Amino acid sequence: MGSWVAPEWRWCETMAVLELRGLTKRFGGLLVVDGLDLSVAEGEIVSLIGPNGAGKTTVFNLISGVFTPDGGDILLDGRSIVGLPRHEIARRGVARTFQTLRVFLNMTVAENVIAAEYASGTVGAVRSFLGTPAARAEAERMRAEAERRLAFFGERLVGYRLEQPAYSLSYANRRRLEIARAMATGARLLLLDEPAAGMNPAETQEITRLIGQLRDEAGYTILVIEHDMHVVEGISDRVVALDHGVKIAEGSFDDVATDPAVVEAYLGKGGAATK
Amino acid sequence: MPEIGTDRWVAEFESRRVRREGPWGRLIEWSSRRWLWLFAGAAIVYPFVIGGDFGIRVGVNALLLAMLAIGLNVVVGYTGLLDLGYVAYYGLGAYGYAFLASDQFGIHLPTPVVVAVVALVVFGVGLVLGQPARRLVGDYLAILTLFFLQVFVELALNLDRLDLPFVDGPVSITGGPNGIAGVDPMEILGFRFGQVRDYYFLLLVLVILLIVGVTNLARSRTGVGWRAIREDTLAAEHMTIPSGRLKVLAYAFGATVAAVSGTVFAAVQLGVFPQNFTVALLIVVYAALVLGGEGSIPGALVGALIIAMVPELLRTPAGARLLFYGGLLVAGLTLVRPRRRLAVIVPGLLLFGLAVRALVAGIWPGLVAAETAGGVDRWLLRFSASADVVVSVLFVVTIAVALAAVAVRRRRVRDALLILGVYLLVLVWENRLVEEPSITRQLLFGALLVVLMVARPHGLLGRPRVEVV
Numbered sequence: 001m002g003s004w005v006a007p008e009w010r011w012c013e014t015m016a017v018l019e020l021r022g023l024t025k026r027f028g029g030l031l032v033v034d035g036l037d038l039s040v041a042e043g044e045i046v047s048l049i050g051p052n053g054a055g056k057t058t059v060f061n062l063i064s065g066v067f068t069p070d071g072g073d074i075l076l077d078g079r080s081i082v083g084l085p086r087h088e089i090a091r092r093g094v095a096r097t098f099q100t101l102r103v104f105l106n107m108t109v110a111e112n113v114i115a116a117e118y119a120s121g122t123v124g125a126v127r128s129f130l131g132t133p134a135a136r137a138e139a140e141r142m143r144a145e146a147e148r149r150l151a152f153f154g155e156r157l158v159g160y161r162l163e164q165p166a167y168s169l170s171y172a173n174r175r176r177l178e179i180a181r182a183m184a185t186g187a188r189l190l191l192l193d194e195p196a197a198g199m200n201p202a203e204t205q206e207i208t209r210l211i212g213q214l215r216d217e218a219g220y221t222i223l224v225i226e227h228d229m230h231v232v233e234g235i236s237d238r239v240v241a242l243d244h245g246v247k248i249a250e251g252s253f254d255d256v257a258t259d260p261a262v263v264e265a266y267l268g269k270g271g272a273a274t275k
Numbered sequence: 276m277p278e279i280g281t282d283r284w285v286a287e288f289e290s291r292r293v294r295r296e297g298p299w300g301r302l303i304e305w306s307s308r309r310w311l312w313l314f315a316g317a318a319i320v321y322p323f324v325i326g327g328d329f330g331i332r333v334g335v336n337a338l339l340l341a342m343l344a345i346g347l348n349v350v351v352g353y354t355g356l357l358d359l360g361y362v363a364y365y366g367l368g369a370y371g372y373a374f375l376a377s378d379q380f381g382i383h384l385p386t387p388v389v390v391a392v393v394a395l396v397v398f399g400v401g402l403v404l405g406q407p408a409r410r411l412v413g414d415y416l417a418i419l420t421l422f423f424l425q426v427f428v429e430l431a432l433n434l435d436r437l438d439l440p441f442v443d444g445p446v447s448i449t450g451g452p453n454g455i456a457g458v459d460p461m462e463i464l465g466f467r468f469g470q471v472r473d474y475y476f477l478l479l480v481l482v483i484l485l486i487v488g489v490t491n492l493a494r495s496r497t498g499v500g501w502r503a504i505r506e507d508t509l510a511a512e513h514m515t516i517p518s519g520r521l522k523v524l525a526y527a528f529g530a531t532v533a534a535v536s537g538t539v540f541a542a543v544q545l546g547v548f549p550q551n552f553t554v555a556l557l558i559v560v561y562a563a564l565v566l567g568g569e570g571s572i573p574g575a576l577v578g579a580l581i582i583a584m585v586p587e588l589l590r591t592p593a594g595a596r597l598l599f600y601g602g603l604l605v606a607g608l609t610l611v612r613p614r615r616r617l618a619v620i621v622p623g624l625l626l627f628g629l630a631v632r633a634l635v636a637g638i639w640p641g642l643v644a645a646e647t648a649g650g651v652d653r654w655l656l657r658f659s660a661s662a663d664v665v666v667s668v669l670f671v672v673t674i675a676v677a678l679a680a681v682a683v684r685r686r687r688v689r690d691a692l693l694i695l696g697v698y699l700l701v702l703v704w705e706n707r708l709v710e711e712p713s714i715t716r717q718l719l720f721g722a723l724l725v726v727l728m729v730a731r732p733h734g735l736l737g738r739p740r741v742e743v744v
Contacts, residue, residue: 064513085519086512096513104506105741107499114496115503119515121496125524128495129488139494167741185515 016041017077017189017221018063018094024071025058025245032058034245035072040189045215045222047232049256050242051265056225057099059242060191063223064096065089076189091119095187097178099194099225103166110162112177113146116184120145149180152218153210172203179210183218190214192224196231208234229257241265310573311486318479322472331471335543337583338478339536344563344575345485346532351561352570353498354525355505356408359557360420363427364401364530366552368393368537370431370449373547376459379450386461390538397534401527408526409519412508424557431549454548461542474543481539485532486572493572501525502570566727568737577735585723589716599704602723603697609730616690623694628654631698658706666707673699 016039023036033055040046048056061067063074065086074082081089095116104112121138128135150157153176161169166177175195182190195211196204208231214220226232232239232253239256241249243265249256256262306313318338322331343365350358371393375384384392407419435451449455461468461477468474492498500521503511512518541547559582567578588594611617635656658666676699680692708715733739 066509085517086509087515087517090513090515098510102507102510104503104510106506106738107502111499111502115499115511115516116514118496118500118517123495125492125495125497125528128492128497131487131491135491135495138496142496165738165741181514 016075017044018223019075019078020059020063020072021075022072023059023062023069023074025055025062025067026070032245033062033069036242036245036247038240038247040221040223042221043215043219044237045211045224045235047236047239047253048223048225048242049227049229049232049239049262050248053244054242054265055245056242057193058245060096060193060223060225063089063191064094087119090185090187093186093188094191095182095185095189096191097175097182097193097195099197101171101174101178103169103174103177103181105167106165108163108165109150109157109169109177110143110146112166112181113149113184114142116181117142117145117186120186146184149184150177152183152213153180171198172200175199175207176210179214183214183220188219188221190220190222190224192222192226194225194227196226196228204228204231207231211235233257311483314573314576315479315483322475328471331475333584333587335471335475335478337580338475338482339540340560340563340583341482341576341579342478342485342536343533343560344567344579345482345489345572346529346536347560347564348570348572348575349489349492349501349532350525350529351564352575353493353501353505354522355412356522356526357413357417358420358526358529359417360404360423360427361529361533361560362552362554362557363424364397364533365537365540365556366427366431366547366549367397367400367530368534369541369547369551370455370537371396371534372538372541373455373458376542377455378457379447379455383459386463386542390535393534393538394531398527398531401530402523405523405526405530408522421554424552424554428549428553431552449549452549454546456546458541458545458547460545461539468542471543474539478536478539481535482576486576489572497521497524562724565734566724568731568734570738571734571736574734574736581735586716586720589719592710595715595719598723599719602719602726603700606726606730610726611693619690620694620697623690624697625654627694627698632656655705656702663707666703669699670703670707673703 019039020036023033023038024031025033036055036059038046038059048059050056058067062069063081065081065084065088068083073080076089076092076094081092081094084092104115107115121142123132123135123138147158147162150162156173157169157177157180166174169177175198179190179192179195182192192211196207199207211222211224211231212235215222222235224235236253239249239251239253240247241256241259241262243261248261248265249259251259318334321334325331325334343361347358347361350356350361372389373379375382375389375392376386377383404423408416411419431449431454432452434449435447435453436445437448439446461474463477466473468477493502500511500516503514503516504518504521508518540551544551563578563582564575565578566581567574567576585598588598607617607620608614611620632654641659673696676692676696680689680696683689683692708719727735731737
């Protein structure tokens with residue numbers, strides 16, 4: 001054999017964790033995402049910005065499998081995840097939070113996180129029913145793991161809070177719980193959909209630091225949608241601006257923020273002149 | 276700079292914490308932890324206290340219903356699948372036992388083998404028929420599963436004149452409307468179940484094992500996954516939970532529990548009949564679960580016990596009386612708010628009764644029955660037999676007063692109407708209804724359920740669910 005083809009895993013190391021190639025999605029006649037190319041490298045924090053309706057959340061929904069794309073490809077570690085069931089995508093390392101919070105309201109804080117550890121378990125329903133030592137050990141391990149994840153947020157979500165129903169949490173704590181839940185899936189890539197929405201300035205500052213910690217201390221690769229430009233400035237290695245489903249700018253925060261196309265998308269034509 | 280994880284609430288938590296206090300509170304705390312032991316203790320003593328065969332048979336029905344309700348709790352309460360075909364699996368289990376342990380086909384397998392085979396087969400059937408649950412939710416799934424139940428009933432009714440190839444004459448599989456009689460009693464490890472009491476203890480063991488097993492499951496990743504699916508299926512899937520597989524598993528688990536209880540049912544009544552497995556039973560099982568509180572195992576148990584035992588209690592005037600006044604007391608304590616209104620209403624009620632009695636006895640002595648046995652009779656009017664019409668009229672008046680009491684807003688008028696209404700209710704009850712348990716039984720039972728559900732809309736032991744905040 002003359003040419004030797006490297007197996008896929010070999011070139012993973014040099015490859016982006018996530019790569020979108022010509023990603024396209026239509027809702028009826030409306031082109032929501034239009035030939036989007038995007039790659040996120042290991043350990044990078046990339047912000048997705050753009051006016052309302054630009055298609056940012058649709059991109060998240062396409063990556064996490066809520067919708068199937070009409071065109072293009074989504075590669076996770078070089079392998080396509082298009083068409084996989086949602087739980088399988090999550091199992092392969094993509095976890096997300098939601099713009100409109102979707103914590104399991106009637107479950108306790110601990111149970112919310114334990115639910116997300118499903119994939120890490122090996123004990124089946126029969127052994128769980130019988131309460132075998134393995135089943136007990138696994139339940140205890142999951143519980144301890146949940147506490148460890150929640151401890152990432154200081155003392156806010158631990159202690160007595162563990163046994164409280166999620167609906168009793170404040171808005172900001174629910175956002176934290178969602179992040180803890182996403183972490184518990186064992187994912188390496190976090191998709192955070194407006195983590196600072198509805199937060200007060202102090203909490204916004206805290207979430208900015210937290211996202212930095214998620215990368216630096218916990219080693220996550222993060223793709224984040226955010227409207228608050230202070231947050232975007234504080235966390236991003238790279239910023240990607242979308243408008244009408246098309247990428248209009250990409251680069252460092254300063255480059256993108258001053259890009260004429262971005263200013264126009266946010267403020268309309270002549271927006272820069274009136275400034 | 277704000278610190279991550281500092282929270283005023285956390286620091287102040289201990290001082291804000293609300294605890295149940297006093298002996299009553301401690302009793303509640305204790306019984307909520309030890310409820311299974313309480314139940315087991317009471318259930319073991321029950322047959323010896325109740326004595327007669329009839330009472331034990333009631334206990335058997337209650338335990339069967341408890342098994343069904345706890346199994347349904349996994350499907351509906353945990354996973355949120357509205358399964359209206361549930362009873363079909365109970366029937367499948369019962370017919371399965373009858374097929375393998377009766378003269379119908381001349382097969383008489385040992386009981387453990389029969390139960391194991393039935394459980395495995397029905398689990399498989401559940402896995403197949405549960406497939407629609409992957410895609411359908413709510414009312415769509417409900418209609419589809421209701422169809423399964425109807426198919427089962429139709430098959431059970433009509434598979435009695437089947438023309439098979441290579442066999443002469445019609446073959447009866449299910450026995451049609453007459454069902455299959457002469458089913459073998461159970462026999463486990465050489466012990467032959469002869470009495471109802473034997474089945475009672477078998478069921479008690481099964482119920483306790485089921486409770487322990489389901490409690491274990493609820494703590495496992497499977498159980499937590501089930502509840503996450505009910506809360507938010509999409510979010511659950513994003514959290515690595517294979518929702519389709521877990522839904523089908525929950526459906527098949529429920530089916531298996533129903534089937535196992537079905538085998539005992541077939542054995543205890545020594546026969547199976549199609550009319551045992553209709554929508555009527557389905558409603559009873561759902562009533563037990565909803566009354567107890569969806570998603571709560573002790574709730575399903577308590578709900579089943581109430582639904583199965585209370586109507587039996589109502590058969591005798593003494594039992595009916597106990598329940599009537601008990602219900603009145605509970606209704607008074609839960610529905611009258613603030614409670615200090617009771618301080619007006621209760622003495623008012625007593626005085627009003629005495630006054631009416633004195634008045635009527637003075638004006639129309641002929642109307643009042645001669646015998647006064649003491650107790651309630653010193654307070655309440657007892658009509659003589661000739662005054663039956665009066666009681667009927669008062670019955671109508673009672674309903675009118677009850678409606679008025681609900682409609683009126685002014686506190687004083689409302690209290691007065693309440694006194695009048697309760698008095699009339701007791702009057703009608705004591706003079707007429709208590710004497711005719713056959714009529715009052717269902718009526719009173721229905722009223723009791725209404726009162727309980729109004730007082731606790733989320734079920735007796737259920738937790739109120741929060742959907743959107």
